[in-house]
Amino acid sequence: MKLQNTLLMSGLLVSGLLNVAHAADAKPCVQYALSAWLIDGKSPYQAFSKCASASVVSDPHITTFKGLAYDHNFPGDYTLMELQDNSGFSVVGRFIVDKANKVSAYTIPEAIKFTWPSHTAELHRGDEGAVLLIDGKVTVLQSNKTVKIGDVGYVSRKGASYFVANNVSDIAAVINSSTFYLDLNVTVPREADTQGLLGNPLNFSLFDRDGADLPVLTDTSDAELNKVSRADFSNYLESWRIANGNVFSSEIAPAIPDYNAKIYTLADIGKKRLERAQIQCEALEAAQEDRFNLNNCLFDMSLGGNKFARSAHHNQPAISRMEVSN
Structure with a gap:
């Protein structure tokens, strides 16, 4: 692992050991993310002072650039990240209700x-x-091939995993796809001025589109858990929802969220089901200790089933977790 970290941070995997298109001109964070992706398909997660990463995985669990984790269980189109500069760059995600599951609150x-x-x-x-x-x-993109996005970036594919580079702003994204959902990881320069559901690499707080701070309270029963009211959380999400029109090249319009819908937490899981999930998650943690999130795994394995277990492999480590009070 130490050798892997050294190669990631030095860029040797890109510039010296692997012959990859666009690598020679890659900026630090694009190069770092590309190196990690080329090793085993993982998104970057090791400490690297120049860059910060955030993720959206599974059903879906969000971890911000600063390391705050929370769940987003409502459908619609939302701004995940946008740069507050003159570049005009943004990342938008569409979440839909996962009808394959019995739990109606799931979105993916x-x-x-x-x-x-x-x-x-x-x-x-x-x-x-x-x-x-x-x-x-x-655009048809075969595995191990690359296609340009005009003069601003490119997309590379490796099996069911895609690498998107923004060469203008030194931003990279890894999208791991399946028939169930898309996992997303975004890497930005640590000094990048970002806003949206993925937060900001320099600020632990979350802000709505108008700049208001989401009021989060520390749960004294758990040093790593914070709580926010449903009303405040709903207002925060709604501020980042794109309510006008369809931003995607699809005839299907985005769903309208019901912020009064049930929000599932670990407290809703039965004792026996939670015990079974605990055993499964302990086995996963032993295999993936470097990026494991127990709360996310218990939620997935208890309510989502085995098909969501792979999300633990792509998940960003979090400093603390935020839960919504019903």
Whole structure:
């Protein structure tokens, strides 16, 4: 692992050991993310002072650039990240209700869109890998191939995993696709001024689109748990929801969220089911200790079933977790 970290941070995997298109001109965070992706398909998660990573995985669990974890269980199109500069770059996610599960509150990432002032790239959940659209047109991308996004970036594919590079702003994203959902990891420069559901790499707090701080209280019964009221959380989410029109190249309009719907927590899980999940998650933790999140795993294994277990493999480590009070 120490050798792997050294190679990741030095960029040797990209510039010296592997012959990868675009690598020679890659900026630090794009190079770092690409190196981690080339090793085993994982998103970057090791400590690297120049970059910060955030993720949206499974049903879905969100971890911000600063390490706050929370769940987002409502459908619709939401701004995950946008730069507060003149670049005009943003990342939008579409969440849909997962009808394959009995728990109606589940939503999953169905599509991700990257937007520049003059170009777009979209990835939609598909039967065999993701469906890729460049500037609104379906683009066939074979495994181990790369396609340019105008003069602003590129998309590379490795099996069911996709790497999206923004060469203008030194931002990279890894999208791991399946027939169930898309996992997303975004890496940005640590000094990047971002806003949206993925937060900001320099600020632990979450802010709505108007700049209001989401009031979060520390749970004294758990040093690593924070709580927020349903009303405040709903207002926060709604501020980042794109309510006007359809931003994706799809005839299907985004769903309208019901913020009064049931929000499931670990307290809703029966004792026997939770015990079975605990055993399964302990086995996963032993195999994936470097990026494991127990709360996320228990939630997935108890309510979502085995098909969600893979999310633990791609999950970002979190400093603390935020839960919504019903």
